[in-house]
Amino acid sequence: MPTSRRTFLAGGTAAGVGLAVAGAVPSLAQADPGRPHRPGGSGRVPFPPLVDDPDGILALPAGFSYAIVTRTGVTRLDRGQGLTPSDHDGMAVYNAGRGRYTLIQNHEIDPGAEFGVPHVKGTVYDPGAVDAGGCTVITTDRAGRNLGEFVAISGTVSNCAGGPTPWGTWLTCEETEDRAGDQWEEGDRTGVFQKDHGYVFEVWADGTADPRPIKCLGRYAHEALAIDKDRTHIYLSEDADEPNGLFYRWTAPRGVKLGPGVLTRLAPNAGVLAAMQIIMNDGSVLPDVAYLTSAQLGRSFPVRWIEVPERDARTTPVREQFTDAQVTRGRKFEGVWGTDEGVYVVNSYAWEDGELPADAAPHDGMVWFYHYRTQTIQLVTYFPHQSTAEEGSPARFPDLTFDGPDNVTVTPWGSLVLAEDGAGASHVLGAFPGGPAFAIARNQLNDSEFCGPTFTDDGKVLFVNMQDPGLTLAITGPWKEYLR
Numbered sequence: 001m002p003t004s005r006r007t008f009l010a011g012g013t014a015a016g017v018g019l020a021v022a023g024a025v026p027s028l029a030q031a032d033p034g035r036p037h038r039p040g041g042s043g044r045v046p047f048p049p050l051v052d053d054p055d056g057i058l059a060l061p062a063g064f065s066y067a068i069v070t071r072t073g074v075t076r077l078d079r080g081q082g083l084t085p086s087d088h089d090g091m092a093v094y095n096a097g098r099g100r101y102t103l104i105q106n107h108e109i110d111p112g113a114e115f116g117v118p119h120v121k122g123t124v125y126d127p128g129a130v131d132a133g134g135c136t137v138i139t140t141d142r143a144g145r146n147l148g149e150f151v152a153i154s155g156t157v158s159n160c161a162g163g164p165t166p167w168g169t170w171l172t173c174e175e176t177e178d179r180a181g182d183q184w185e186e187g188d189r190t191g192v193f194q195k196d197h198g199y200v201f202e203v204w205a206d207g208t209a210d211p212r213p214i215k216c217l218g219r220y221a222h223e224a225l226a227i228d229k230d231r232t233h234i235y236l237s238e239d240a241d242e243p244n245g246l247f248y249r250w251t252a253p254r255g256v257k258l259g260p261g262v263l264t265r266l267a268p269n270a271g272v273l274a275a276m277q278i279i280m281n282d283g284s285v286l287p288d289v290a291y292l293t294s295a296q297l298g299r300s301f302p303v304r305w306i307e308v309p310e311r312d313a314r315t316t317p318v319r320e321q322f323t324d325a326q327v328t329r330g331r332k333f334e335g336v337w338g339t340d341e342g343v344y345v346v347n348s349y350a351w352e353d354g355e356l357p358a359d360a361a362p363h364d365g366m367v368w369f370y371h372y373r374t375q376t377i378q379l380v381t382y383f384p385h386q387s388t389a390e391e392g393s394p395a396r397f398p399d400l401t402f403d404g405p406d407n408v409t410v411t412p413w414g415s416l417v418l419a420e421d422g423a424g425a426s427h428v429l430g431a432f433p434g435g436p437a438f439a440i441a442r443n444q445l446n447d448s449e450f451c452g453p454t455f456t457d458d459g460k461v462l463f464v465n466m467q468d469p470g471l472t473l474a475i476t477g478p479w480k481e482y483l484r
Helices: 387-391 479-483
Strands: 004-007 058-061 063-072 090-096 100-107 135-139 146-156 159-164 170-174 183-186 189-192 200-203 222-227 233-238 247-251 272-278 298-306 333-338 342-347 363-371 376-385 403-410 414-421 428-431 437-443 450-454 462-466 471-476
Touching: 004 387, 058 471, 063 376, 090 159, 090 462, 090 471, 100 159, 100 450, 135 437, 146 376, 159 333, 159 450, 170 233, 170 414, 170 471, 189 272, 233 342, 342 403, 363 403, 403 450, 414 450, 428 450, 428 479, 437 479
Parallel strands: 090 450, 159 222, 222 333, 333 403
Antiparallel strands: 004 063, 058 437, 063 471, 090 100, 100 135, 135 146, 159 170, 170 200, 183 189, 222 233, 233 247, 247 272, 272 298, 298 376, 333 342, 342 363, 363 376, 403 414, 414 428, 428 437, 450 462, 462 471
């Protein structure tokens, strides 16, 4: 299918668009993440207003363009594998050489879906998880053409986010705790899981498949992760409730440095999986992140890590193995993105009864930065709770009203990009840690969430997914002018 293209000029006239590479994970080259950007810094240019799209898909500022790379049920998989699966989610982008680029993409699907990831020989983890989640690999070029897509892993469930590795693979995370023997039902289709779920898997872009779970990283409702620069620690988020999820750190066994295939070969109990404790002035553990608010922006809190007793959760879910006095919980621990100095982690929202302690403060999103060297964490972006999020009603100023940040990435200039999964209008947001957040794109088609934002290493192209109806978008424009 020809690539769809739309450029936004003053007045919204259409023209062509191209797309470029993505590469290595960016780091904060121009900012110390322990000292967040201050609003109104030198050279800061306000991001321009969004312009409605004549095609009704993606509102962007004048001078920005988008291309549709894949579309659920329309673009085709290679080798007769079928049509592009649905529910695009987390994603990584790599330079494939010779002017071509590779995207590794999650599909957050439960079994029995109309456009599930098909079972392809050699890629299947659980034969019982039919038409469920997995990952595809997409090839494109600078013009944004779809040059092919194939299945990299299948038979997994609800592949939400994950994280890129320094060696060019993708770690995909199952956001579920389904067990072997559990029955699933979707419409008039039913089936039975043959294997346990809730694991992380390594996914390769070259057609190699190794659908074995990385059990040492635990079995729970995984969301996202990041590997530190020394390749000895992994930081992982959990999107769960009743009780709320946790933020984890896995430490490699002594003498082990992570690389291609290393995690898959480790024993299920290798290394140490531990949960985060935010420590208060009196030495006690903060029981939930929602006790902190914008009043604590930029303040550093010490962090300790407490080992998970039984990481495969054979009898008790991992988060239930701790009391509230032992760990710091959070509603919807979501996006994670690492830099050379530390790691960002997002909490999407907490405002309904049961989503936070009764005496904590409702909020519509938090972004944290954990500093490796000092082992401290600080709140760097905060979205106060507002009635439009609670009611689902249209905001008076939709491009000023934000809630439900989910996936996060760091731009080559040290600023953040967040994908919204909230109420009302859905945005891709730019944010300066410790400073303002602002809309850089708006879903004009429906209220579906954005997922998997990731920048090319030269900062010229932002790839992002619209989960429903399942679009992969490549957005170009003068990003550096506004996000540095």
